[in-house]
Amino acid sequence: MTSAATMPGPRARPARAGDSLRRRLLLFLLVPVSITVVLVSVLVYAVASRYSDRVYDEGLLEDAYGLAKVLKATDSDALSPQAAFLLEYNKLGHNYYSVRSLRRGVLSASHEAIPPGPAPRLDGDAQFYDTAIGGVRSRAVALAVPAPADPSDTLVVTLAETVQDRQLRAQQILLMSILLQLVLTAVLLALMWSGVSRGLRALDPLIGRLARHGQELVPVGDVPVPAEIRPLSATIDALLERIRRLFVSQEHFIADAAHQLRTPLAGLALHAERARSSADESQRADALAQVQVLTMRLARTATQLLALSRAQAPVEAAAPMAPLRLDQRVPEILGEHVARAMRADVDLGYEGPDEALTVRADAYALHDALGNLIDNALSYVRRGGTVSVALRRHGESARVSVDDDGPGVAESALPRLGDRFFRAPEAIEGGTGLGLAIVRRIADRHDARVAFARSRLGGLRVELDFPLIAPDAPSGRVAPLIAEPR
Structure with missing residues (x-):
């Protein structure tokens, strides 16, 4: 069963050989910068085009007010040929005009009629509208003024102009905006290249530290890095x-x-x-x-x-731990030594609990530890001797104890049991001095307590106390029976 600590996470795209971190960072920056530049260009063009249209509309409105003043000043409803020529003149396109009485109809107009638009009120604002004159897109403004010859009548003065001039100005604005944005993009790319390159130099102290020490496993955590x-x-x-x-x-x-x-x-x-x-x-x-x-x-x-x-293997290299029933596992390990005990005429006994005792353990390491304890006891008892293995609850721990009636170990030598290659003076020939050392290392890894004492049978007593866990705890993270203080 896979533990929670080892569950695989989402896999990142593997880096190909020759990938450049600088290139990848620049690409990551270039995409949003390019999108931003395009959006800014569109926004600048829209704002500038709107402003240009407003300026042209204001000029057209001024011309309409000028025409109304001319009519009022001449006290006539008709325009002179010279005034009509000036009104229609446009360098890039053509202008149109119309003077219409609400009572008498059209009084004066250009050779191309201006399609009527929204009717302006005498006391209201001028009315702008888009239209087409002779198949050409045009912009028109209509203004209502009192008739000079008949104050009871109302004249509607309408001026219109083609939009070629406006379109040309819009193209010029767009071209200027694109050129400015291209220059800005080039400057931003140069700044990004310089910034990324300078930022990557922060790795130089780390790389230099690793290169200087070569084969030495020297920590690099003290190197100043961002x-x-x-x-x-x-x-x-x-x-x-x-x-x-x-x-x-x-x-x-x-x-x-x-x-x-x-x-x-x-x-x-x-x-x-x-x-x-x-x-x-x-x-x-x-x-x-x-x-x-x-x-x-x-x-x-x-x-x-x-x-x-x-x-003694590091925790990372060791097998994962999982919930394990000691009340089931200990009898199985003990059963592997029954044949040897019978050959040596040794009484190998077991006393188990009346409840399930679950601990967090590495099954193979636990087998090594208990196997060494039982093997050590069988090696030291005389023919016809006794070895007793017991498993019981001891507070919030599961205690495994092994007693024998062998020669035992002197009190002064008990603290050194578990040291590598240490053999008590009472030890039999042929031992390695590693059995109890293995037990101590395995106990340390399992947060278990190991103790050596004089047995009630007269020989050596070894106790292993494993912390108990909840029986239904998951294998990745095991809950203790007692809640930890907050």
Whole structure:
């Protein structure tokens, strides 16, 4: 079952070989900047075009008011040919005019009639509207004024102009806006390139620190880097620390193996040479018997060394822990030693609980720990002796105890039990001094307490206290039976 701590998260797109962080950052910045530039260009064009139209409308309105003043000043409803020519003149297009009486109809107009638009009121504002004259788009304004010759009549003065001039100005504004935005984009790209390049230089101290120390596993967390880079340096430090612990564990294993295997291998070579060179059949048989004993010792030592290596492995490299029923697991492990106990005529007993006792444990490591305790007890009891294994609740812990009626260990030597290669003076020949060390390392990893004392049977008593958990706790995060204080 996969624990919550190891559930995979969403996978990021893997970086291709040759990917450039600078290029990727610039691309990430270029997309929003380009969109912004386009939007700003459209907005500038719309605002400028609207402002230009307003300026043209104001000019057209002024011309309409001017025409109304001319009519009032001349006290006539008709225009002179010179005034009509000036009104119609337009460098890029054409202008149109119309003077219409509400009572008498059209009094004066350009050769192209202006389509009527919204009727203006005498006391109201001028009316602007879009129209088409001779198939050409035009803009018109209508203004109502009193008739000079008949104050009871109303004249509607209408002026119109084609929009070619406006369109030309709009194109000029758009071209100018595009040129300005292109210059602005180039400047922004140069600033982004410079900013990203300067920002990436913050990685130089980190890279230099790693390059200077070469093969040394020196932390880089003290290198001054920006806050955004600190998670990276912390991750590098954590990785270096894990590698360092793996190297230390490997060095310890090599040292332990050299320490433990040197003597048996030398003995094997010696007795093998005796068996090969001896002419006496009894001496040859004795030498071969010693070879067999040493071979078994080597096999046991290798097994113990591998178990110790697993127990000392860093937490990251160890197998995940999961809820485990001790009341079911302990009898299974005990059953593996029944045959050996029967051969040695040892009374191997077990006392179990009346309830389920669940702990958070690595099943393989737990098997190594309890197997070593039972094996150690069976090795020290005499023929016809007794080994008792018990499992019971002890407060909020599950206690596994192993008692034997062997020679025991002196009080002064009890604190050193569990040290690597330590063997009490009462220890039997052929031991490795690793069994209880394995138990202590496994207990430490499980937050368990291990204690050594004098057994009520007369030999050694070893106690292992594992913290109990709720039986239905998930494998990733296990809830203790007692709530932690807030």
